[in-house]
Amino acid sequence: MKSKIWLSTPHMGGSEQKYINEAFQDNWIAPLGPNVTGFETDLENYLSNKNSFVACLSSGTAAIHLALLQLGVSKGDEVICQSFTFCGTANPITYLGANPVFVDSESKTWNMCPDYLEQAIIDRKSKGKTIKAIIVVHLYGMPAQIDKIIDVAKKYDIPVIEDAAEALGSTYNNQKCGTFGEFSILSFNGNKIITTSGGGALVCRSIEHKNKTIYYATQARENTPHYEHTEIGYNYRMSNISAGIGRGQMEVLDKHIGLRQNNNKFYNEIFKDIDGISVFAEPSSQFVSNHWLTCILIDPSKSKITREDIYSKLLEENIESRPLWKPMHLQPVFNKYPYYGTNISEQLFKNGLCLPSGSKLENEELERIKNTLISLFND
Numbered sequence: 001m002k003s004k005i006w007l008s009t010p011h012m013g014g015s016e017q018k019y020i021n022e023a024f025q026d027n028w029i030a031p032l033g034p035n036v037t038g039f040e041t042d043l044e045n046y047l048s049n050k051n052s053f054v055a056c057l058s059s060g061t062a063a064i065h066l067a068l069l070q071l072g073v074s075k076g077d078e079v080i081c082q083s084f085t086f087c088g089t090a091n092p093i094t095y096l097g098a099n100p101v102f103v104d105s106e107s108k109t110w111n112m113c114p115d116y117l118e119q120a121i122i123d124r125k126s127k128g129k130t131i132k133a134i135i136v137v138h139l140y141g142m143p144a145q146i147d148k149i150i151d152v153a154k155k156y157d158i159p160v161i162e163d164a165a166e167a168l169g170s171t172y173n174n175q176k177c178g179t180f181g182e183f184s185i186l187s188f189n190g191n192k193i194i195t196t197s198g199g200g201a202l203v204c205r206s207i208e209h210k211n212k213t214i215y216y217a218t219q220a221r222e223n224t225p226h227y228e229h230t231e232i233g234y235n236y237r238m239s240n241i242s243a244g245i246g247r248g249q250m251e252v253l254d255k256h257i258g259l260r261q262n263n264n265k266f267y268n269e270i271f272k273d274i275d276g277i278s279v280f281a282e283p284s285s286q287f288v289s290n291h292w293l294t295c296i297l298i299d300p301s302k303s304k305i306t307r308e309d310i311y312s313k314l315l316e317e318n319i320e321s322r323p324l325w326k327p328m329h330l331q332p333v334f335n336k337y338p339y340y341g342t343n344i345s346e347q348l349f350k351n352g353l354c355l356p357s358g359s360k361l362e363n364e365e366l367e368r369i370k371n372t373l374i375s376l377f378n379d
């Protein structure tokens with residue numbers, strides 16, 4: 001059996017171990033410590049936006065939960081959410097007893113459609129509903145049409161939460177994803193652009209919100225010598241060990257983004273002359289994707305082969321690929337909630353495939369992928 005080629009794997013830069021060793025030497029084996037503070041500072045500098053205040057947490061999902069909480073989302077409220085995403089975007093809405101309202105994507109960026117968003121707002125309001133927040137995602141690293149989304153949100157005075165879990169290092173009009181929303185979230189799960197083995201961050205627009213986030217993430221403990229609690233909190237802080245990995249990863253972040261962008265060029269080269277298959281690409285130079293995962297779309301009316309053919313052939317060669325995210329409005333757990341849009345995300349789900357895209361892919365592995373793909377079109 002040939003060795004497995006994964007979709008996206010962790011890729012250590014080398015100094016992660018050093019930061020972990022320091023944590024051991026100083027006995028900072030806790031959900032606080034110098035690596036946590038250091039990683040937060042690194043991220044704030046990287047986002048290089050004077051209004052980015054980062055709180056490191058145990059996951060990106062926890063970050064969305066604490067963003068919604070701080071926007072006052074509670075039982076019976078509605079939160080508008082991009083349907084085409086991973087469930088971590090939507091699940092926290094229900095943790096607070098609120099109801100998601102799903103919105104379709106547009107075909108340029110595959111992210112939330114500003115027009116369907118406005119339709120949804122108008123219709124929900126006409127039904128007497130209170131919309132507390134909008135969650136927009138930069139899926140697969142592709143920036144959403146964030147200026148248009150923010151314009152609509154401003155018109156109706158609804159705060160935007162920006163899910164940049166897959167988009168660290170991507171930019172829109174030269175501004176980094178993770179700096180646009182009232183709150184923005186990042187993820188450092190195992191297969192993301194950088195990893196802390198598991199973790200996330202909430203990017204806040206004020207130091208007060210950052211402090212409040214840390215307060216909620218550490219069981220809402222009041223500032224007294226004994227443990228005094230006036231609110232319900234959560235155990236969501238990042239550990240000093242994980243943050244040590246994060247600090248090492250920050251040293252190689254831009255290099256690893258470059259490698260993923262090279263993978264994207266590699267796939268463009270393979271598919272450029274193949275009818276009916278398009279590689280997902282930036283709609284204009286305003287958008288720069290980190291190309292976290294390279295995705296292809298198969299047009300079944302033009303292509304001789306189907307998504308399943310490609311998926312199965314790769315699997316046969318022990319190469320992992322994956323259909324695009326199944327839209328939330330189609331998920332059994334969410335299909336009772338309102339949905340605004342047509343079939344854009346449904347079509348993407350039906351005809352799209354993510355290809356191996358990790359920054360750690362070796363040349364021989366890329367060769368194997370290329371030969372396998374080419375063999376499909378030569379048969």
Ligand SMILES: *Cc1c(COP(=O)(O)O)cnc(C)c1O
Nearest residue numbers: 059060061086088089165187189
């Ligand atoms: C990974 C991911 C999340 C959740 O992050 P975790 O750290 O895994 O909780 C949220 N949204 C999107 C789009 C993601 O890809």
